[in-house]
Amino acid sequence: MEPLPRETIVDVLERRLQEDILDGTHPAGSLLPPEQRLAEGYGVTRTTVKHAFGRLTQAGLLETRHGVGTRVRDYLRLGGADLLPMLVRHNPEWLADIFEVRAGVGTLIAERAAAKATPPQRARLRTLLDAVAAATEPDAVQLADAEVHRALARATGNRVYVLLTNTLFAAYLPLRVRLVAPFHDPAESAARLEPLVTAVAAGDPATARTAAQAYLGETQRIMLEALEPS
Structure with a gap:
């Protein structure tokens, strides 16, 4: 038996956004809503959104550009194994x-x-x-x-x-x-x-x-x- 993972609110938000990206709710190339709007929509803090964005960027699903926003990467074209x-x-x-x-x-x-x-x-x-x-x-x-x-x-x-x-x-x-x-x-x-x-x-x-x-x-x-x- 393995201990059950203890999920944080960042884990939950990361998984929700990940599912939305992979399901095509947020298609490749699209800009995500601003952090503050997402935070209000999900009922979390902006810091939580930042942490979730950071994880998804590391995973290769998002990219953030100053002055532009956070965009969904085309993982099938740019991603790896x-x-x-x-x-x-x-x-x-x-x-x-x-x-x-x-x-x-x-x-x-x-x-x-x-x-x-x-x-x-x-x-x-x-x-x-x-x-x-x-x-x-x-x-x-x-x-x-x-x-x-x-x-x-x-x-x-x-x-x-x-x-x-x-x-x-x-x-x-x-x-x-x-x-x-x-x-x-x-x-x-x-x-x-x-x-x-x-x-x-x-x-x-x-x-x-x-x-x-x-x-x-x-x-x-x-x-x-x-x-x-x-």
């Missing part, structure tokens, strides 16, 4: 796009890892696969599985693949508990990963790519089925 956790939390339909990228990037990582991995990296993958099988509950299995994929990304020798892998895992965080379905059985989870690890350890790029496609396709199917309303 760091927005994904927020977007998934707002609308789980973003997962379909994330899974598509996951499949494409994952197969490339597997193929390159098989070609580039060093002997210590191949051995490390085996150790991490054993950790998946040895995990005792779904959350631990899920985290152990993630470490296998981080190790695969490192084995490519390409640091951008490492960052992309981290970004995709971060995007899952808002729905992580609901994506645990493939990890309920540690032995089954390890067996699902084993062909991929074996192919990379054997230095077989073509087989690694095929194994990655099978793994990513099967886990995606299980996750999406779990998200469907019963």
Whole structure:
């Protein structure tokens, strides 16, 4: 169990404005009402509005120019992958796009890892696969599985693949508990990963790519089925 978050009035206003921006109530390029008018409309202080604006500016949703006002940024044109956790939390339909990228990037990582991995990296993958099988509950299995994929990304020798892998895992965080379905059985989870690890350890790029496609396709199917309303 995790303690429930204690929300402040700034948290509530930030979330309200964020939802209004992502829903299109405040479309990209539009100016928000002046701080004082927003404060009066929401029944909060102007300081609260300033703090909420500051957070949303840091998140990449707003920009403020002296003498002009606070404008909604076109996050689809100007934003980066760091927005994904927020977007998934707002609308789980973003997962379909994330899974598509996951499949494409994952197969490339597997193929390159098989070609580039060093002997210590191949051995490390085996150790991490054993950790998946040895995990005792779904959350631990899920985290152990993630470490296998981080190790695969490192084995490519390409640091951008490492960052992309981290970004995709971060995007899952808002729905992580609901994506645990493939990890309920540690032995089954390890067996699902084993062909991929074996192919990379054997230095077989073509087989690694095929194994990655099978793994990513099967886990995606299980996750999406779990998200469907019963």
